[in-house]
Amino acid sequence: MALRDLSPQELAETPTLFGSFMGRSGDGHKTVGQLLDIYRERSVELDATEDLDDDLRVDRFKRDMESERWRDEVVMRIGVFGGEVHVIDGIHRGIAYLACVQDGVSAERLPPLQVDC
Numbered sequence: 001m002a003l004r005d006l007s008p009q010e011l012a013e014t015p016t017l018f019g020s021f022m023g024r025s026g027d028g029h030k031t032v033g034q035l036l037d038i039y040r041e042r043s044v045e046l047d048a049t050e051d052l053d054d055d056l057r058v059d060r061f062k063r064d065m066e067s068e069r070w071r072d073e074v075v076m077r078i079g080v081f082g083g084e085v086h087v088i089d090g091i092h093r094g095i096a097y098l099a100c101v102q103d104g105v106s107a108e109r110l111p112p113l114q115v116d117c
Helices: 008-013 032-042 057-066 091-102
Strands: 003-005 074-081 084-089 113-116
Touching (some): 008 032, 008 091, 084 091
Antiparallel strands (some): 003 113, 074 084
């Protein structure tokens, strides 16, 4: 496994394999940044008993990152499909990381963000 650093901006702009998320669908694959927007909108409306895909785990990941309980790297795995790079693993971790950044948590307090190449 070869890890390299990934910037929050790169992460936000990288497509995932998700074409729909939390009941929102649309054209094409969603980027991690788009999934965060959907998450922020839908998570306030979704009851935990209705969260069959455990999407609300983003909040747990975010709390762990903000409180520095998450000590290991946040590793995203990528794959190439149809000639395009997509995040294929770590999507919920990535959403949580971007949420922390958007909420003003400094990079020094967050675990390293890396991609598995």
